[in-house]
Amino acid sequence: MIAALSRREFLQAGGALVIGFTLSAPGFAQRAARAESKLGKTLDTGEVDGFIAVNGDGSVTIYSGKVDLGQGLRIAIPQMAAEELGIGVEQIAMVEGDTALTPDQGATAGSSGIIRGGVQIRQAAATARETLIGLAAARTGKPAAEFDTVDGEVRPKSGGTGIRFGDLVGDKRFGVRVDPKAKLRDPASYRVVGQPLARPDIPGKVNGRHVFVHDFKIEGMLHGRIVRPPSVGAKLNAVDETSIKSIPDARVVRINDFLGVVAPNEWDAVSAARMLKAQWSESAPLLGADAVLAWMRTGPFDGDETLVKKGDARQALAAAKKVNAEFYWPMQSHGSMGPSCAVADVRDGNATVWSASQATHRFRETIAKALALPKDAVRVVYLDGSGCYGMNGHDDAAADAVLLSRAVGRPVRVQWSREDEHGWDPKAPPQLLSLEGAVGDDGKIAAWRTEMWIPKATASLPNMPLLALDAAGIAQTPGITTGLISQNGDPPYAVPHQEVLVHWLKSSPLRPSNFRAPGKVANLFAVESFTDMLAVAARRDPVEFRLQGLSDPRGIEVIRRTAALIGWQPRPSPAPNFGSGRGFAYVHYKHNESYVAMAMEVDVDKASGAIRVRRVACAHDCGLIINPATLKAQIEGNILQTLSRTLFEQVAFDRSRVTSIDWASYPILRFPDAPEIQIDLVNRPTEPPLGAGEASATPVPAALANAVYDAVGARVTTVPFTRDRVRAAIA
Amino acid sequence: MPSFTLAVNGEAKTVEVRDPDEPLLYVLRDRLSLTGAKFGCGLGQCGACTVIVDDEAVRSCRMPVSKSAGKKITTIEGLGTPDKPHPLQVAFVTEQAAQCGYCVTGMVMTGAAALARKPNLTREEAQQALAGNLCRCGTHQRILHAMLRAAGKATA
Ligand code: FES
Numbered sequence: 001m002i003a004a005l006s007r008r009e010f011l012q013a014g015g016a017l018v019i020g021f022t023l024s025a026p027g028f029a030q031r032a033a034r035a036e037s038k039l040g041k042t043l044d045t046g047e048v049d050g051f052i053a054v055n056g057d058g059s060v061t062i063y064s065g066k067v068d069l070g071q072g073l074r075i076a077i078p079q080m081a082a083e084e085l086g087i088g089v090e091q092i093a094m095v096e097g098d099t100a101l102t103p104d105q106g107a108t109a110g111s112s113g114i115i116r117g118g119v120q121i122r123q124a125a126a127t128a129r130e131t132l133i134g135l136a137a138a139r140t141g142k143p144a145a146e147f148d149t150v151d152g153e154v155r156p157k158s159g160g161t162g163i164r165f166g167d168l169v170g171d172k173r174f175g176v177r178v179d180p181k182a183k184l185r186d187p188a189s190y191r192v193v194g195q196p197l198a199r200p201d202i203p204g205k206v207n208g209r210h211v212f213v214h215d216f217k218i219e220g221m222l223h224g225r226i227v228r229p230p231s232v233g234a235k236l237n238a239v240d241e242t243s244i245k246s247i248p249d250a251r252v253v254r255i256n257d258f259l260g261v262v263a264p265n266e267w268d269a270v271s272a273a274r275m276l277k278a279q280w281s282e283s284a285p286l287l288g289a290d291a292v293l294a295w296m297r298t299g300p301f302d303g304d305e306t307l308v309k310k311g312d313a314r315q316a317l318a319a320a321k322k323v324n325a326e327f328y329w330p331m332q333s334h335g336s337m338g339p340s341c342a343v344a345d346v347r348d349g350n351a352t353v354w355s356a357s358q359a360t361h362r363f364r365e366t367i368a369k370a371l372a373l374p375k376d377a378v379r380v381v382y383l384d385g386s387g388c389y390g391m392n393g394h395d396d397a398a399a400d401a402v403l404l405s406r407a408v409g410r411p412v413r414v415q416w417s418r419e420d421e422h423g424w425d426p427k428a429p430p431q432l433l434s435l436e437g438a439v440g441d442d443g444k445i446a447a448w449r450t451e452m453w454i455p456k457a458t459a460s461l462p463n464m465p466l467l468a469l470d471a472a473g474i475a476q477t478p479g480i481t482t483g484l485i486s487q488n489g490d491p492p493y494a495v496p497h498q499e500v501l502v503h504w505l506k507s508s509p510l511r512p513s514n515f516r517a518p519g520k521v522a523n524l525f526a527v528e529s530f531t532d533m534l535a536v537a538a539r540r541d542p543v544e545f546r547l548q549g550l551s552d553p554r555g556i557e558v559i560r561r562t563a564a565l566i567g568w569q570p571r572p573s574p575a576p577n578f579g580s581g582r583g584f585a586y587v588h589y590k591h592n593e594s595y596v597a598m599a600m601e602v603d604v605d606k607a608s609g610a611i612r613v614r615r616v617a618c619a620h621d622c623g624l625i626i627n628p629a630t631l632k633a634q635i636e637g638n639i640l641q642t643l644s645r646t647l648f649e650q651v652a653f654d655r656s657r658v659t660s661i662d663w664a665s666y667p668i669l670r671f672p673d674a675p676e677i678q679i680d681l682v683n684r685p686t687e688p689p690l691g692a693g694e695a696s697a698t699p700v701p702a703a704l705a706n707a708v709y710d711a712v713g714a715r716v717t718t719v720p721f722t723r724d725r726v727r728a729a730i731a
Numbered sequence: 732m733p734s735f736t737l738a739v740n741g742e743a744k745t746v747e748v749r750d751p752d753e754p755l756l757y758v759l760r761d762r763l764s765l766t767g768a769k770f771g772c773g774l775g776q777c778g779a780c781t782v783i784v785d786d787e788a789v790r791s792c793r794m795p796v797s798k799s800a801g802k803k804i805t806t807i808e809g810l811g812t813p814d815k816p817h818p819l820q821v822a823f824v825t826e827q828a829a830q831c832g833y834c835v836t837g838m839v840m841t842g843a844a845a846l847a848r849k850p851n852l853t854r855e856e857a858q859q860a861l862a863g864n865l866c867r868c869g870t871h872q873r874i875l876h877a878m879l880r881a882a883g884k885a886t887a
Pocket residue numbers: 769770771772773774775776777778779780781790791792793
């Protein structure tokens with residue numbers, strides 16, 4: 001099933017990362033030379049040449065603005081292109097996220113890699129195919145309708161010899177606009193899309209040869225470390241450079257409150273950063289974790305907004321027997337396994353940055369502005385980082401490297417420490433939700449209100465404000481970024497009277513950013529926990545209760561399949577036997593993307609409050625499936641990571657600083673906690689492909705909370721579900 | 732400057748260091764360009780830096796170079812090569828047991844040491860063997876399947 005070892009190809013010269021599939025060394029050398037020779041190619045998303053080049057040997061290079069963050073785009077996008085072009089995926093190499101080579105397709109975020117990035121490249125490939133057929137038709141004097149593209153050739157449909165792509169446009173420009181009407185292949189004829197092809201980067205990641213940004217080195221590079229203030233917002237009063245004189249090659253860089261060290265040897269840089277004596281002002285600008293909940297209720301606010309209004313929920317609830325609940329989601333860290341890292345080379349009025357940025361084009365503008373350089377003088381090249389799941393510290397680390405490199409006139413690599421990452425990465429914002437609802441005499445949901453208290457993102461903020469620029473006193477647009485955190489606050493079920501009201505908080509207690517399925521994880525925790533509470537009030541089975549409110553056949557199908565997968569027997573909660581239970585949850589992501597249903601089985605130990613998740617079942621419909629193997633990996637990752645967030649995670653901080661700064665103070669899920677996961681994929685070849693990087697994260701917390709309720713008859717409404725909280729709920 | 736001779740992947744390597752407490756991880760990555768072992772925490776908490784020292788899985792971020800001399804050190808680069816991978820590496824590729832892949836070399840090293848001790852381990856034993864290795868992407872299920880595959884057990 002899995003292809004032979006494939007290879008990673010790495011360009012030292014320009015630093016572009018090219019992933020290819022062939023094993024032959026000559027292929028690598030040629031392709032390496034080729035990528036650099038393409039400097040100066042168009043980056044226009046309206047041009048086929050922006051995305052696709054046919055090389056002289058007939059192989060193809062795809063230029064993708066969307067990058068592979070570990071989610072498998074590196075195989076999925078070539079699959080989409082290969083299908084339309086009519087060429088084997090092993091003939092395609094993909095260049096990712098290089099501002100000198102790849103078009104700006106927007107950030108790789110919000111599950112947009114396939115929906116927008118892949119679909120855009122697919123259309124370019126379909127256009128390229130029509131162009132290739134047109135060229136063959138002109139050359140042979142036969143009508144275009146008589147040709148198709150197969151195995152890298154334009155061939156007569158009636159059979160006979162074809163003309164190789166390389167002979168038609170090899171090393172030449174297509175010179176055509178992407179045609180939005182270029183005909184896509186009939187899904188019934190798909191040969192590449194839908195196959196569980198192996199990712200090209202996995203062998204290198206398993207044998208240790210894959211070059212992450214952390215492993216990237218260039219000639220003359222120094223190692224840099226940032227010396228962070230002891231508290232957020234502290235000012236640097238004095239630095240004693242003699243304190244590191246025992247490390248001869250280390251030197252200090254100071255720009256206002258930005259303080260770092262560089263050294264040719266990495267351990268020297270680490271040691272110097274630890275040894276350097278600096279005096280900082282006292283600073284205590286933070287709320288402290290204990291005060292967050294009270295602050296969320298009292299503001300300051302930036303107005304209220306009614307997001308959903310159907311019927312008159314307030315009036316309907318006034319007369320009804322109400323169910324209420326309040327749900328709280330704390331701040332959490334992205335918790336990347338590898339602390340953020342970047343390499344920058346700022347010299348002679350040019351800057352090159354190697355970074356795991358999710359948005360190299362956007363980041364280029366930020367860096368150009370910070371350095372007061374023209375945009376064209378800055379190149380940002382994507383290299384794989386440690387999984388980030390949203391904006392972790394990668395852009396911060398890159399800005400650190402840029403400032404250090406500019407100061408010393410040499411390339412500098414900045415590797416954050418574990419304490420840097422846990423202490424200073426931007427955090428998912430806190431969320432508070434209050435729900436009230438009622439069931440009618442017919443056993444259906446009659447009315448529903450959701451109120452949420454969440455920070456308001458700053459409109460059109462160019463980039464999250466970066467630590468280095470702040471400390472160095474370099475102007476940047478102030479504001480906060482959170483992602484679209486107010487979605488999915490309303491139930492997906494038919495409810496005649498419903499309302500969603502947001503109280504927008506002006507700020508967030510720690511610098512926020514988007515974290516996988518921003519806001520929706522907490523919103524679905526509330527909405528789907530509350531749905532079960534209403535099912536309990538109606539004395540109904542939770543699955544039947546959901547189905548009676550649903551008319552969308554795709555939603556109904558994932559619910560039925562999940563119930564079948566876990567062997568769901570209809571009965572109301574709680575379970576007859578104390579201590580073991582099952583829970584269910586459902587989401588139609590953003591009400592217009594993927595459909596996911598999830599069920600889990602848990603054991604809860606009454607004495608300790610410990611939760612053990614035994615089994616998780618999930619049916620998933622994201623429309624057309626490009627690659628079922630990478631899709632399953634994404635779903636498993638969503639489930640396990642979100643179980644971790646629900647069971648274990650919250651950022652601790654006092655008035656001055658984050659205090660959960662390692663894996664002991666910020667524990668995450670470990671192997672003994674990992675349940676068996678079963679996944680049922682619904683493929684809909686004639687529907688558009690939807691995102692899968694986030695949706696299946698969102699039903700996890702409610703499925704777990706509902707299973708805990710089923711097991712012990714008590715509801716946990718605050719994350720994380722610590723043993724103390726579970727014990728307190730049972731008592 | 733103190734100098735130490737290390738036996739890395741069957742080759743003798745001599746390094747001169749300013750600080751005899753420099754962790755083996757930095758020696759491997761920065762001085763010997765063996766970047767398969769990753770920096771994850773430097774605190775012995777995550778396992779990303781795992782190498783095998785005299786048949787034991789060891790956290791190279793906590794092992795001073797001075798204590799590494801005279802021991803047999805195997806890194807992921809020496810465990811298997813692209814042409815001749817270790818059976819556990821083959822199993823990882825077959826199971827596609829990586830998302831970002833940052834934790835994976837540490838998983839393979841820890842797992843290989845565990846399999847060397849107990850070639851036919853069970854799922855529970857694999858979970859215990861890897862309990863100190865963290866993965867943020869949630870690749871646990873695939874990694875466990877790779878372990879079981881290498882242990883000669885069928886996976887789901
Ligand atoms: S880096 Fe050594 S255990 Fe984390």
